[in-house]
Amino acid sequence: MELRQLSYFVTVAEELHFGRAAGKLHIVQSAVSQQIRRLERELGAELFDRSPRHVRLTAAGERLLPEARAVLAAADRARAAVLPPAELRLGTSTGLGAHLDRVLAAFARRRPGVPVELVSLPAAQRLARVADGRLDAAFVRAPEPVPGLRVLPLWPDPLVAALPAAHPLAARAEIPLDELAGLPLSITSRVANPALVDLVVGACRAAGFEPMPAPVSGSLHDTLATIGTRPLWTVVYASHAQVLHAPRVAFVPFRKPGLALPTGLAVRAAAPPPYLDELLSACGDHQN
Numbered sequence: 001m002e003l004r005q006l007s008y009f010v011t012v013a014e015e016l017h018f019g020r021a022a023g024k025l026h027i028v029q030s031a032v033s034q035q036i037r038r039l040e041r042e043l044g045a046e047l048f049d050r051s052p053r054h055v056r057l058t059a060a061g062e063r064l065l066p067e068a069r070a071v072l073a074a075a076d077r078a079r080a081a082v083l084p085p086a087e088l089r090l091g092t093s094t095g096l097g098a099h100l101d102r103v104l105a106a107f108a109r110r111r112p113g114v115p116v117e118l119v120s121l122p123a124a125q126r127l128a129r130v131a132d133g134r135l136d137a138a139f140v141r142a143p144e145p146v147p148g149l150r151v152l153p154l155w156p157d158p159l160v161a162a163l164p165a166a167h168p169l170a171a172r173a174e175i176p177l178d179e180l181a182g183l184p185l186s187i188t189s190r191v192a193n194p195a196l197v198d199l200v201v202g203a204c205r206a207a208g209f210e211p212m213p214a215p216v217s218g219s220l221h222d223t224l225a226t227i228g229t230r231p232l233w234t235v236v237y238a239s240h241a242q243v244l245h246a247p248r249v250a251f252v253p254f255r256k257p258g259l260a261l262p263t264g265l266a267v268r269a270a271a272p273p274p275y276l277d278e279l280l281s282a283c284g285d286h287q288n
Helices: 003-013 018-025 029-043 061-081 098-110 123-131 194-206 221-228 276-287
Strands: 046-049 055-057 088-092 115-122 137-141 149-164 236-237 249-253 258-270
Touching: 003 018, 003 029, 003 061, 018 029, 055 061, 088 123, 098 115, 098 276, 123 137, 123 149, 123 258, 137 149, 149 221, 149 276, 194 258, 221 236, 258 276
Parallel strands: 088 115, 088 137
Antiparallel strands: 046 055, 137 258, 149 236, 149 249, 149 258
8 A cells, every 4th residue: 555545545535536636636547547446456445436427435435534644644744754844835815915924024933944935826726736735825715615624713804995095985084884885896706706705795785785886907906096097996905905005095994893804724634734833823923
């Protein structure tokens, strides 16, 4: 029995599809099938019930899965004990803004000399890379559940309204959401960020109005540039607004309780990343 066979088995068990598992492992499907067959012969039991339409774990496969994950996690720990990873590969998004600088500074105090590779990607790609090991961890907001991953809660990320600096509402210390009903809302598509869109649109409906849709620009900077010239509004994470340069746009908090999405750290459930304790402590320092 080889670690490679167990790794292939766990991936197929999570995907329940040989083709998707092969893609996740970056190998051809025939190689995955061959190694699974060898593992089944060595164990003397079929691990998957294969049919033209479905792949399911057999009873033997169900029993093997937690044990295989445990073996792979132990192997990762053994490697780390002999040769600790040279860097921490961390998935980020531009919306983290000031959060990221403070967390990285706190992490550097705990682990001086450990380089951190930052990879900025859409949320779905960040999670996929954590799942297949190309990233050690990733910051995410209100993600959909992903097999094999767990999300450790960090902090709530408040949103602020972005509207033309010349608009009368821009002079307010805070804005009741219903007073934005007369302005079109320019927000990303739900496919790109379902948690954000559902939060904002749901809050508008709870405030008694259906937001008027406005054209969506290609990037946040494009959207803010448009807002600087037209009566539109959007939402921006407060932490990001602190580092944005948009002189024709005002960033105004919503009246309490406001709007916020929870931010967490996605890691592999069976193989915690290197320096996880130090990274979580750095996030805690940032909160305080």
